[in-house]
Amino acid sequence: MADKIGVSVVGCGFFAQNHLNAWRDLAKDGVELIAVCDIDAAKAKAAAEKFKVPRWYTDLDVLLAKEKPGLIDIVTRVETHREQVLKTVAKGIPTIVQKPFGFDLGDCRAMTLAAKKAGVFLAVHENFRFQAPLRRITELLRQGVIGTPSWGRVSFRTDYDIYTGQPYLLNETRFVINDLGVHVCDLARAFLGEVEHVTCETQRRNPKAKGEDTATMMMKHVNGAVSMVECTYGAHRLPDIFPQTLIELEGPKGAIILYKNFDLEIMVGGKITKEHADAEVLHWAARPWHIIQESVLATNAHILNALRSGKPADVSAEDNFKTFACCEAAYKSAESGKAVALEPLQ
Template sequence: MAEHTLGYGVIGAGGISRFAHLPNLARNPRARLVAIADIDPAKARRAAEDFDIPYWYDDYHELLANPEVEAVSVTTWPAAHAEPVIAAAAAGKHVLCEKPIATSLEDADAMVEAADRAGVRFTMGYQHRFGTGLPLVKQLLGEGVIGRPMGMTQVGVGPSAHGVPWFLQKQYSGGGVLIDWGIYTAHTILWLMGPVASVYATSEIFRSEVMVRDQLVTGIDVEDTVMATMRFANGAMGSWYAAWAVAAAHGGMTLDGSDGSIITGRDNSGLSVFSNTFSEPAHLHGWRQLKTVEPVLADLHYRKLAHLIDSVLDDRPLQLTGADGRDALELVLAIYRSAETGRPVSLPLARSAVPQSV
């Protein structure tokens, strides 16, 4: 008997859908692309034709009513994530939501609660979790290689090539570099270091005009640079600098503890590790390089989709959940709040302190 495949629908036929979701679902032998929906019917129809999808709709509710659809990816713009995720959960569909989970904590909480109430699996589009380097860092920390964590620094900067103008419009994106690129980092920081107790941050819009596909976008109202100082619940300290208005791309993370340090490199440069806990003779103590080879980006996207598909078909717990996406958003919103007020902000955020639109 042939193995059951998961009937899959995609809500949103824009760039991330066509690059990351549709081609990787089409090549996954355990998935069956059933339907595509987009508010632009021409986009939905074109995607259906290009990927041989039987059904296309201009209303995602019709996609959710299709009994062949068992799981969905939500790939709309960030401010439009909550409604289809909640509706999908209510319809009994498993969900992968692209980042960020939402632009308000109220929406994020409602999404997580809807999935829990319906008993469906809900995961996030954090493809970096399915590489090789970060899981190795997590393993080393768990093994106590650097001892008690005391400090963390994170730098992630580079020139950003925006594909569509809405990236630079707060009403659609929810913010700039911090919620777009930085939402991955927020999740990574929490995954590796644990909860953040307080943050103090500043932000700036250094670039007021940007060319997007030969269109000059002016009146930009989202930040391109953020600097945050964090205090973790475990007592460790951290700093985080993110920017997408700079000329050169560079960055990485350092983790320092009572017995050693870990430094992550860019791309495939691997990890540098120092530890006093190594058992070799003293003359071998010192920095050592651990080579890690990261999959190409398309394969990382394949893995994040396979994570949901395999979880459903094999009845295995998710390693990355909607709640993780909610917590990453909370950290980002706390940083925004601190930058806005000029004051430290404590976490978890009180509902009254959460900005409805950042």
């Protein structure tokens, strides 16, 4: 068994339940949940009781004064990320922070540079690339099955009721690009490489939403590839396939298409190979969220392995800065009507 590592989870709300379940599953790999924290005492206490965590707090400063976590997992909402990450990094504690990394690129830059300067491990919990079908596509691309793709489409379109679980989304002034755009832009980078510039149009289809709920982006990648990257919470389609991401990739040797319901087709040399790439429904998971829930376990396991091997995570702060730079460029493009080049870290 690997050495023990004490993990503290900050924020015990809607999505943190998946993190807590995943960390509990990783007890077999030496993970020990030592403390949880939420400004809402009832939520902190309930999480501690449910996941048998010995101590709970309502203030991160108090947790940091009393505990010595080997890893802090911040699962609060975006408005608290910068302040909390700067605190944990200043204490030298390896940290994971949920997406979106920051509210804007300035937040992401401040956190990334603080961690870099202090030499502290910082990863962003960007989980979509760890979903089972998307892991499989990464594997196929690494094997060179279709060659280097020169065109792609990444698409997340739904009108599933996300507002019951995440009511705060209706009030976000930066809405779908910060919430889902970070995932689809990250996949475009993961499959087609770094991005040079972004063109974007946004729409607000739901009048109750403060921010944009639909984004259509086109990306020019540094290697010349082009991708269409889309996300919407206002698509009235049947069947609604929430929370599935659809993928199309075309390379010099063939194409890879991920259709609905995790049906994957690999088209090479005039032949189609079909695979069913659904994720396991973990013992604490339920459809349709199972695909995301299993990816939380895979993301946590990946980040933990990276930390233990002294390497940055694939979804390190520096990596995710580049994903968020696509989102920032998308907002600027939607405002200006022009293609916007990505900003560098420094």
